[in-house]
Amino acid sequence: MKAVFAAEPNAEDPLSGLRFGERPDPEPGPGEVRVAVRAASLNMHDVFTLRGVGLRPERFPMILGCDGAGVLEDGTEVVVHGVVATPGWRGDETLDPRRTLLSELWQGTMAEYVVLPEYNVVPKPPELSFADAACLGTAWLTAYRMLFVKSGLRPGQTALVQGASGGVSTALVALGAAAGIRMFATARTEEKQAVAKSLGAERTFESGARLPERVDVVFDSVGRATWSHSMRSLRPGGAVVTCGATTGDPTAAEIQRLFFTQLRVIGSTMGTRDELEHLIAFLVASGVRPTVGASLPLADAATGFAAMVAGETAGKTVLTTN
Structure with missing residues (x-):
């Protein structure tokens, strides 16, 4: 073959x-x-x-x-x-x-x-x-688990997706917007920001840009290049959900910010067969592709x-x- x-x-x-x-x-x-x-x-x-x-x-x-x-x-x-x-x-x-x-x-x-x-x-x-x-099996399933199983987000809350042009990131934007979550996204170019907007992002920003408001959850699969920005972008009590570090491990863990503003760092990897079935059902019901x-x-x-x-x-x- x-x-x-x-x-x-x-x-x-x-x-x-x-x-x-x-x-x-x-x-x-x-x-x-x-x-x-x-x-x-x-x-x-x-x-x-x-x-x-x-x-x-x-x-x-x-x-x-x-x-x-x-x-x-x-x-x-x-x-x-x-x-x-x-x-x-x-x-x-x-x-x-x-x-x-x-x-x-x-x-x-x-x-x-x-x-x-x-x-x-x-x-x-x-x-x-x-x-x-x-x-679906890797990027979209990973996004589904991060969003609906790990983050604790509810419709009407606000999330930031770092580097919103890859497979997991675009899936997060599309799924989150379809679920009624306010989705912000960062991307390096105007073209990639436009992609995020077309998927339902409410606001898009250049990588590292100061946000107009802090968010409830940040989804970060980039690692070193975005970690400090992710931590600074969170409201007190917020969470970073991470599934990878494509630019390497962060040089600083931001521990002072972590404990002083009572943030959470949540790891997420792939997803289960049951979650894949739920993801498929969500796509059929919502029309998201x-x-x-x-x-x-x-x-x-x-x-x-x-x-x-x-x-x-x-x-x-x-x-x-x-």
Whole structure:
């Protein structure tokens, strides 16, 4: 089968290990299903894989992709849930200390076929296209958990999304606005600010700009470059919900501000299968859909990866198999 894969890790030049070519057809074992992939989407996790983060050298070559949507052998259309718990785990799979994501122990979704545990597929409703559904498992599920499970926000309250042009950030703006939350957003360029406004952001600002009012919650996946601004932007008693640090760990924890204004720092990672089902139901009911910035065939994956690494994306990049 055709697939997009990491041939070998390269921490300094991750795209040098990116390949498109033939890989063995996967065969499902007991309790597993094979999905004929129709669409998969890119995430920064794929770049980390290309860098060799979290994978031993003997795990290569590794097919990339945590997200996808496709068709089971019986014709059922499904969305892939990329968090794979260890056998016998019960409860929130994101809390399983031995959990993995697709493209870590299991081969990923950027291929004509993917095999995974039966638990890790969710029915795709006809209202969602395969491209829409392929965006949900990582970025949109992460945003859903941050917003509706972790933040404690209620309709009418105010939130700030830092760096609102990537997959998680655009999902946060769209979901929050649809839920009646006042969404502020920062972005480096006017074009990216315009994207956030089109998704429902009430106000947009340059990165680091002083806000006209402090907010109840800040969503921060940037880390070092935005952390101090995030802490300064909160009302007393507010919270930062973080799911990553793409620019590295903050140089200062802002501990004085943290205790003096009684702020909260909340970590969030991915989401559960149940939350993915709830996210899908919310999209069907609300009419909200992912922003697909680019749709490319598998063979052109390198173009999409180069744009993502350069920070030139607005929304999700989707790869299609036909």
